[in-house]
Amino acid sequence: MSTLSTAELRMPVVAASAVREFARGGYHGTTIADVARDARISPAYVFKLFPSKERLFVAALDDCFERILETLAAGADAAADQGPDAVLDAMGGAYAELISDRTLLLLQVHAQSVADIPEIGQALRAGLKRVTRFAKTRSGASDSAVQRFVAYGQLCHLIVTAGIDTVPDEWATILSHGIRHPA
Amino acid sequence: MSTLSTAELRMPVVAASAVREFARGGYHGTTIADVARDARISPAYVFKLFPSKERLFVAALDDCFERILETLAAGADAAADQGPDAVLDAMGGAYAELISDRTLLLLQVHAQSVADIPEIGQALRAGLKRVTRFAKTRSGASDSAVQRFVAYGQLCHLIVTAGIDTVPDEWATILSHGIRHPA
DNA sequence: CGGGAGAGTGAGTGTACAGTCACTCTCATG
DNA sequence: CATGAGAGTGACTGTACACTCACTCTCCCG
Numbered sequence A, B: 001m002s003t004l005s006t007a008e009l010r011m012p013v014v015a016a017s018a019v020r021e022f023a024r025g026g027y028h029g030t031t032i033a034d035v036a037r038d039a040r041i042s043p044a045y046v047f048k049l050f051p052s053k054e055r056l057f058v059a060a061l062d063d064c065f066e067r068i069l070e071t072l073a074a075g076a077d078a079a080a081d082q083g084p085d086a087v088l089d090a091m092g093g094a095y096a097e098l099i100s101d102r103t104l105l106l107l108q109v110h111a112q113s114v115a116d117i118p119e120i121g122q123a124l125r126a127g128l129k130r131v132t133r134f135a136k137t138r139s140g141a142s143d144s145a146v147q148r149f150v151a152y153g154q155l156c157h158l159i160v161t162a163g164i165d166t167v168p169d170e171w172a173t174i175l176s177h178g179i180r181h182p183a
Numbered sequence C: 001c002g003g004g005a006g007a008g009t010g011a012g013t014g015t016a017c018a019g020t021c022a023c024t025c026t027c028a029t030g
Numbered sequence D: 001c002a003t004g005a006g007a008g009t010g011a012c013t014g015t016a017c018a019c020t021c022a023c024t025c026t027c028c029c030g
Helices: A006-024 A033-039 A045-047 A053-078 A083-100 A103-113 A118-139 A143-161 A169-174 B005-026 B032-039 B044-051 B055-076 B084-101 B101-113 B120-140 B143-161 B168-176
Strands: none
Touching: A006 A033, A006 A045, A033 A045, A033 A053, A033 A143, A033 B084, A045 B055, A045 B168, A053 A083, A053 A103, A053 A118, A053 B005, A083 A103, A083 A118, A083 A143, A083 B120, A103 A143, A103 B101, A103 B143, A118 B168, A143 A169, A143 B101, A143 B143, A143 B168, A169 B120, A169 B143, A169 B168, B005 B044, B005 B101, B032 B044, B032 B055, B044 B055, B055 B101, B055 B120, B084 B101, B084 B120, B084 B143, B101 B120, B101 B143, B120 B143
16 A cells, blocks of 8 residues: 555544444443554554543543534524523523534543543543633533533433433433434 | 351342442443352352343343432432422432442443343433433423533532542633532 | 252353554655 | 654563362251
8 A cells, every 4th residue: 555644634533433332332332443443544544643442532532622612602693583582592502403413422421421531531521611612702602501401412312322212102202302403 | 158148138139239240341341250249149040030130231221220310319309499490409419418428320331332232221211211201301401401401410420420629720620510429 | 858940150252452563564865 | 864762562471369169178968
């Protein structure tokens, strides 16, 4: 095989593969070989680009939050009404659409589950910090409205990961009611 | 070593060990040997009591929800004001106290992360069904109040797993404000 | 006392995986 | 064309782990 790329160009591609694969299997349930296969490179080369599995996961998580922030910004900008609550609502809609393919949602849940690994916990907090601050400053909503925004986001994560949206039962509709199409 | 117990008595003890160990390491990050060590039996005997690691995890999760239900019931009974919102609030307080040692909280987060394993997803939904139904019927609160109850519970899980309660920064207080002592 | 049921284990087996290393191949430059 | 920097890999290592099996030991019942 010939030289197709530089390490600088290859890294974000591998990070994107890591997002997909870690979202599918979680940290412990995903192998370097899985990511390498998705990125069409050898497992050995993954270790040339990232020093360890932990750092690869962190790169994936950073990418995940980067995309979320972009989406929230776009959603906020597209809001017809630029009042605080309307902007927050528009962000919620944009987020719901973003995670309709489940990948970024699952990665966050997996990250929560291995947040006791110091570097991962730190990356998770950094991402949440960015999301919280952006939601607050861009919308100008009250602290409690921002808190509610995040809380219902977490509920949405639960609904999708547990497959509650596919349960046609009353308890399931209580939890899912009004949550925007986690299709 | 002598015969100390019957399988029937041993099973719940091992399940309790499984709750502790799986809460610590998650499904993929915990070995049967870890659980066996905690329960002071050999790894081989764990497989005499439970047919597979998956089923052991399910047993742990069932135990976890059993304890949560008991706690919610006790909290509700102890409420001075038996109005719907007051009962729900009392349940929230009891839950906050229950998960102050993080074990049951972490197990739920780990369960969410491996809910794509069919048996585990099923057990998770069964637990959530019990919690949701109990919260609704025992309190008599509105659907949206019950939904809010669960949503803020999930926010609480995020705060604890990500260690947000230890961050002395404004974004962290926005998320943590009013959440009862996740110490 | 003989035997059988059930508690409990030691010693494996097969496999999978994080990380390493010596190596090749390509290409730009002097 | 020589060389060297950097892209990329095959083959390996050491270890860890889910699960199995043949076995022992104890105690109860006839």
